[in-house]
Amino acid sequence: MTYDNAITALADPTRRAVFEALAVKPQSVADLAQGQPVSRPAVSQHLKVLVGARLVKATPQGTRRIYALDPTGLIALRAYLDRFWDDTLGAYAAEVRRQSAN
Amino acid sequence: MTYDNAITALADPTRRAVFEALAVKPQSVADLAQGQPVSRPAVSQHLKVLVGARLVKATPQGTRRIYALDPTGLIALRAYLDRFWDDTLGAYAAEVRRQSAN
DNA sequence: CATTATCGTAAGTCATAACTTACCGTAAGC
């Protein structure tokens, strides 16, 4: 049940911005806060959520912590969405067929 | 920019439950409310959000409205996640390589 | 050691959004 944490985490715009910044390159908390319109503690709290969702991973380096992407959460989220992929396309095809039948 | 509506929409548990119920089969609002622990207006409001995210589509049928899945939102959401797919796996591979180098 | 840099956490504020009940419009059935 990690996928719902991932969805919840990525639902917030600021958190998504942090996630996207880490996709560019791994960064420290201060570096991330530098590029965001919120305070450093706010970024820190967002990172906590992202780590909980397994979307992000921290590696201590001296007094700093370098955050980077963790594929685990994304894999879980994608797997969840894939469960509906065939259903959705199938339903859509059936819909198109039904409307064409008129 | 439909993908962020889709993420926001699927972030809510009740809305996800409605979405999953529609994945099983198209249903009316009353039918959906029947299977959920919330009131019918609540379901109606959730459906409005899901429609806005292009995750769900309504087809009027007499006084009832049959809701069904709309692939548009899912496609957009999946496309967004795919943007990070290679980055994430690449970053992970680099990480593994780095740790193996010790 | 003392200082400085980096970060996490606590506490409190404020906006938002997920509910509820009540109400109104609209299409079918008798």
Added chain:
DNA sequence: GCTTACGGTAAGTTATGACTTACGATAATG
């Protein structure tokens, strides 16, 4: 045409979560 089903919307309440400032802990630096 009246009534009945169905569903969307309005209004109000309440919980949650996204932010702020203040503080504490830890590791490098001189």
